[in-house]
Amino acid sequence: MAGAAFRTKKPAERRAASSTTGRPTSSWHSTVSSGPNSTPSSGNPEFAPGAQHDLVFAVPVDHDQCGARRVAVTSVTRLLDKGQMPDGRLHGHAVRLAAWCNASTMLRESQSPFRSIKGSAVVHVFLSRAAAALRITCARGTKLSVPLSSMANKVRYERDGMVEVLFEHDGGHRPDVPPNVSMSPIVPLKGVLDPSFPSRVAVLMRSRPITDAASAAVRQDWPEYTYDVATLALAAIEMVIAQQGFETEVTYEEVRDGLTIIASRAAANRPFDEHARVAAYVLDALLNRGGREAPFTYRISDFTEPGTHQQRQVQFRLLVEREDPVRGEVVLNATGDAINALVGGLEFDVEDEQAANEFLLERQLARGAFDAAEAAARKARVLSVRLASDLAELVKATRRDLRSVIDHWASSAPASLDESLDHIRGRIDVEHRLLGKVRETLTSDEPDVATASARIAALLDETQKRHEHLLRQVISARGVFLEEQDRQAFRPPMSLHLPDLTIEVFHPLLTVPTSVAEVITARWLSDVSGPSPLRLPRLHRLVNDLWNLRDANPDRQADLDLDEAGEPDPPVLRPAAIAAASRAVERVGLPARLSTLISTCLDDESAGEHCYQAAEIVTLAVLWCFAPEDPDFAGGTDFASRLLGPRAVADTDGSTLAIPGWDGDDLIVAQTSDDLAAANPLPTTRTATPRQKDF
Amino acid sequence: MLTETDHTDLGTLLAFALQPTQRPGRSPEYRRILGRYRTEADFRTATDAVLHGLGAIALADGEFGLILGVDAESPLAFRFSDMPHTTTREGRLLAGLVIVGLAAWAFPSPADLDEERVRRVPEIEFETWFRQICDRLKVRDAAGEVIPEEGLDQAWRVYAALPSTLVGDRGRGSGRLSPKCSLYWVRTTLSWLEGQGMARVESTKKEQTWTLTERFRVQVRDMAAENAYSFLAAVARGEPTTIGHKGSESDKQDFQDYEKDML
Numbered sequence: 001m002a003g004a005a006f007r008t009k010k011p012a013e014r015r016a017a018s019s020t021t022g023r024p025t026s027s028w029h030s031t032v033s034s035g036p037n038s039t040p041s042s043g044n045p046e047f048a049p050g051a052q053h054d055l056v057f058a059v060p061v062d063h064d065q066c067g068a069r070r071v072a073v074t075s076v077t078r079l080l081d082k083g084q085m086p087d088g089r090l091h092g093h094a095v096r097l098a099a100w101c102n103a104s105t106m107l108r109e110s111q112s113p114f115r116s117i118k119g120s121a122v123v124h125v126f127l128s129r130a131a132a133a134l135r136i137t138c139a140r141g142t143k144l145s146v147p148l149s150s151m152a153n154k155v156r157y158e159r160d161g162m163v164e165v166l167f168e169h170d171g172g173h174r175p176d177v178p179p180n181v182s183m184s185p186i187v188p189l190k191g192v193l194d195p196s197f198p199s200r201v202a203v204l205m206r207s208r209p210i211t212d213a214a215s216a217a218v219r220q221d222w223p224e225y226t227y228d229v230a231t232l233a234l235a236a237i238e239m240v241i242a243q244q245g246f247e248t249e250v251t252y253e254e255v256r257d258g259l260t261i262i263a264s265r266a267a268a269n270r271p272f273d274e275h276a277r278v279a280a281y282v283l284d285a286l287l288n289r290g291g292r293e294a295p296f297t298y299r300i301s302d303f304t305e306p307g308t309h310q311q312r313q314v315q316f317r318l319l320v321e322r323e324d325p326v327r328g329e330v331v332l333n334a335t336g337d338a339i340n341a342l343v344g345g346l347e348f349d350v351e352d353e354q355a356a357n358e359f360l361l362e363r364q365l366a367r368g369a370f371d372a373a374e375a376a377a378r379k380a381r382v383l384s385v386r387l388a389s390d391l392a393e394l395v396k397a398t399r400r401d402l403r404s405v406i407d408h409w410a411s412s413a414p415a416s417l418d419e420s421l422d423h424i425r426g427r428i429d430v431e432h433r434l435l436g437k438v439r440e441t442l443t444s445d446e447p448d449v450a451t452a453s454a455r456i457a458a459l460l461d462e463t464q465k466r467h468e469h470l471l472r473q474v475i476s477a478r479g480v481f482l483e484e485q486d487r488q489a490f491r492p493p494m495s496l497h498l499p500d501l502t503i504e505v506f507h508p509l510l511t512v513p514t515s516v517a518e519v520i521t522a523r524w525l526s527d528v529s530g531p532s533p534l535r536l537p538r539l540h541r542l543v544n545d546l547w548n549l550r551d552a553n554p555d556r557q558a559d560l561d562l563d564e565a566g567e568p569d570p571p572v573l574r575p576a577a578i579a580a581a582s583r584a585v586e587r588v589g590l591p592a593r594l595s596t597l598i599s600t601c602l603d604d605e606s607a608g609e610h611c612y613q614a615a616e617i618v619t620l621a622v623l624w625c626f627a628p629e630d631p632d633f634a635g636g637t638d639f640a641s642r643l644l645g646p647r648a649v650a651d652t653d654g655s656t657l658a659i660p661g662w663d664g665d666d667l668i669v670a671q672t673s674d675d676l677a678a679a680n681p682l683p684t685t686r687t688a689t690p691r692q693k694d695f
Numbered sequence: 696m697l698t699e700t701d702h703t704d705l706g707t708l709l710a711f712a713l714q715p716t717q718r719p720g721r722s723p724e725y726r727r728i729l730g731r732y733r734t735e736a737d738f739r740t741a742t743d744a745v746l747h748g749l750g751a752i753a754l755a756d757g758e759f760g761l762i763l764g765v766d767a768e769s770p771l772a773f774r775f776s777d778m779p780h781t782t783t784r785e786g787r788l789l790a791g792l793v794i795v796g797l798a799a800w801a802f803p804s805p806a807d808l809d810e811e812r813v814r815r816v817p818e819i820e821f822e823t824w825f826r827q828i829c830d831r832l833k834v835r836d837a838a839g840e841v842i843p844e845e846g847l848d849q850a851w852r853v854y855a856a857l858p859s860t861l862v863g864d865r866g867r868g869s870g871r872l873s874p875k876c877s878l879y880w881v882r883t884t885l886s887w888l889e890g891q892g893m894a895r896v897e898s899t900k901k902e903q904t905w906t907l908t909e910r911f912r913v914q915v916r917d918m919a920a921e922n923a924y925s926f927l928a929a930v931a932r933g934e935p936t937t938i939g940h941k942g943s944e945s946d947k948q949d950f951q952d953y954e955k956d957m958l
Contacts, residue, residue, distance in 0.1 A: 293815060294803070320812045323909045325758035326720025330813050330895070330906055396811070399757060483734060498805035498916065499924035506799035508927045510832060510851035514788055516930065517850035520923055521791020522775055527919035528794060528911070529773035529891055531751055531765045533713045 198302045202314045205298045206337050213285035226267045232282040240334045245388045249331035286319045339386045384466045402484050424471045431464045580607035580614035591670035591679030594622050599684040622669045626650035645671040658685040704728045705742050712761040715892030754917040759909050764918040780883050793884040796825050798915045801907050808916040819902040822881050829855040
């Protein structure tokens with residue numbers, strides 16, 4: 001059984017087998033060789049089961065949409081032959097050496113038996129026990145069983161009948177490979193050695209955050225395959241680019257709302273809040289909010305130096321949040337990387353690309369290919385944004401520190417600006433001409449043509465405005481350089497050392513004694529906060545402030561938080577007194593004179609010691625109805641309304657209070673103005689009041 | 696030779712610079728005078744001289760306006776006594792630690808200090824991050840932590856001693872964050888930064904999220920980072936430090952004692 005399972009199928013057999021089963025299969029097929037001139041399956045007499053060996057064999061990478069991420073081999077299983085096991089047990093898959101599919105994870109694990117190289121994986125397998133074969137499982141489900149009796153130091157793969165040798169060995173003997181395993185020199189794969197190869201891979205990486213987000217979306221709480229994250233992501237970048245460079249750059253919320261509409265069209269039967277969540281998910285992924293908005297970071301391999309391999313780190317952002325200095329809002333900007341990803345090109349000269357694009361657009365308009373023309377016009381806009389972005393970066397760096405870009409200004413920048421100037425002027429002319437041509441078709445009888453023309457005209461119009469704006473920037477750029485040269489000549493040089501705040505400041509600060517930390521934080525506060533203008537008090541304001549009631553602004557309540565949370569303060573107005581005042585109003589009824597209300601309160605035996613306060617409450621409420629002191633103070637209005645009614649009013653007829661201890665007008669209070677006009681209640685006079693000390 | 700109008704412009708420019716929320720983009724007058732500062736050498740020299748006399752320096756004069764840094768001894772320098780809610784020594788320390796922590800959170804590498812973009816700070820996430828750093832400083836020993844010679848008064852312990860969240864349940868603080876929790880100090884400090892034009896709040900359903908503005912980055916990069924780094928490096932080397940003292944007399948005495956011990 002084992003012998004049949006371990007037999008390596010020849011390519012023709014494998015193709016036949018896969019076609020009969022109908023299972024998708026890799027187009028890669030394994031062969032075995034022992035040297036540069038050996039034939040497949042020739043066997044290697046030095047390699048015998050039961051001995052200790054390091055195997056080095058190359059396997060291809062399964063390229064997925066986002067680049068070389070998955071290595072074709074997902075596991076290598078050492079298969080033990082039944083008859084050769086010391087205890088006689090049958091363990092077909094006795095030792096699982098590895099099961100792994102993520103090249104980037106593996107790269108960080110130096111102890112891993114795998115060593116990844118871009119485009120392939122080199123697997124070191126240490127065989128210390130008897131083994132009859134290795135089973136290699138590929139990512140696409142293909143399983144290869146290679147008997148060790150016929151296995152060389154390296155497995156090569158055939159593709160469509162052609163043997164591709166993946167790696168060149170430097171010819172010397174590997175120190176980690178025993179001398180009994182022969183290492184054959186391998187013919188180099190020219191593509192990997194091409195100097196531009198790493199940069200092409202780096203460009204490929206620009207789309208990886210989007211595909212990662214699309215993959216991770218299956219773990220979100222909306223149904224799988226409902227929303228196309230990649231489309232939404234590109235739509236978001238497009239939305240940002242459409243406004244970038246203008247006065248009204250888009251905010252996070254605006255883009256999110258736009259994506260929500262798109263998502264709702266994709267799944268109209270799903271709830272609206274889900275559409276909003278999807279939109280936020282996409283936007284957050286582009287901003288890398290999950291990673292605290294750090295740049296996306298990937299590692300790629302570089303084989304351009306013959307016989308060597310080095311890793312490179314690719315870092316980029318797609319969208320960034322920037323503070324708009326005029327509006328004071330946080331707006332979104334697309335980076336050059338995002339613009340490149342959207343355009344879908346590799347590194348190119350923007351000016352050449354734009355000229356070619358406009359030529360293309362002109363041709364397309366001439367032959368009536370409006371869909372293609374619209375696509376070309378859209379691309380022209382993106383190119384303009386990138387040109388502006390490059391220029392803005394140069395101007396910003398110049399303003400920040402001229403020294404950082406002085407070499408660029410000394411060499412290529414002036415010529416580049418001249419070229420840009422000529423280019424933009426030329427583009428404005430071309431766009432003007434194209435716009436005229438497009439406008440001719442705006443009145444077309446064919447609705448599709450008219451609609452497409454309108455869209456193209458809008459795009460061209462926008463691009464033209466961009467170019468006019470860009471023209472002004474280019475013209476002023478040289479002035480910026482000269483201006484900054486003057487300005488920065490006598491400026492003390494900026495500190496070239498910027499400390500690592502976490503390691504060199506924050507962590508040490510946390511570990512110093514509190515007394516030292518207080519000094520440092522006080523200085524930090526002073527440095528960070530900038531100037532604090534002195535505020536000298538004005539005497540008249542100070543007096544007024546002291547006389548005013550305590551501020552009831554809820555925003556100031558945070559100050560009060562510093563107080564210990566203790567027993568609640570006793571209320572200023574006793575509930576019993578309020579109840580007595582209400583009873584008095586109820587008993588007397590309105591309209592009534594203040595004297596009657598006061599007298600009723602004072603005579604209320606059930607109020608006890610609170611009768612005086614009840615009388616004061618009634619008096620205050622009537623006075624409030626007569627002349628509210630502060631209309632903004634809602635507390636007084638509410639209280640008077642509860643006691644006397646919502647529309648209560650008070651007025652005087654000149655009578656004075658005739659109650660000992662009380663002075664002033666004996667006001668008449670009524671529930672409405674009409675009642676007051678007709679009211680003439682009798683006053684109440686008293687010769688004595690209950691003595692407060694009696695209570 | 697500057698005229699009276701020039702001096703008026705100079706004063707107006709300083710007045711704009713002293714108001715952190717003013718922007719040249721919103722005020723044509725600010726834009727005009729800032730333009731003069733950028734392009735006219737005499738005007739610039741005179742302005743810088745006045746600033747020098749006030750113990751201040753222009754850190755940036757771009758589209759966010761004239762951003763000033765001040766010397767610790769300047770009459771314009773901000774002091775803890777100007778900051779609300781910091782009447783206690785512990786409160787001052789907590790607010791200070793949070794501000795430094797915010798900078799470390801926002802600018803995790805030196806290169807980030809040069810990068811012009813806003814930084815988001817979800818307050819709960821930041822508080823958790825801060826607490827995790829404190830937790831890593833804890834020495835875990837079943838027999839108890841050995842008390843070092845200088846005592847258990849390292850700054851991080853003040854923060855770690857507080858619970859993350861504590862909501863008052865009595866009195867006027869009922870339903871609100873208590874100053875006896877660390878999230879209170881995170882929120883209070885960010886609110887203060889907002890008042891200084893260095894942060895803005897954006898609310899979400901889960902938690903309050905803040906964004907640190909360009910002004911904060913400039914102040915940290917050009918003023919605060921290097922001073923704090925130099926001071927801490929000198930402390931680590933056991934050298935006398937030159938940083939300005941602005942605490943109370945007792946603070947100064949503590950610090951001088953500490954320096955003597957270090958030496």
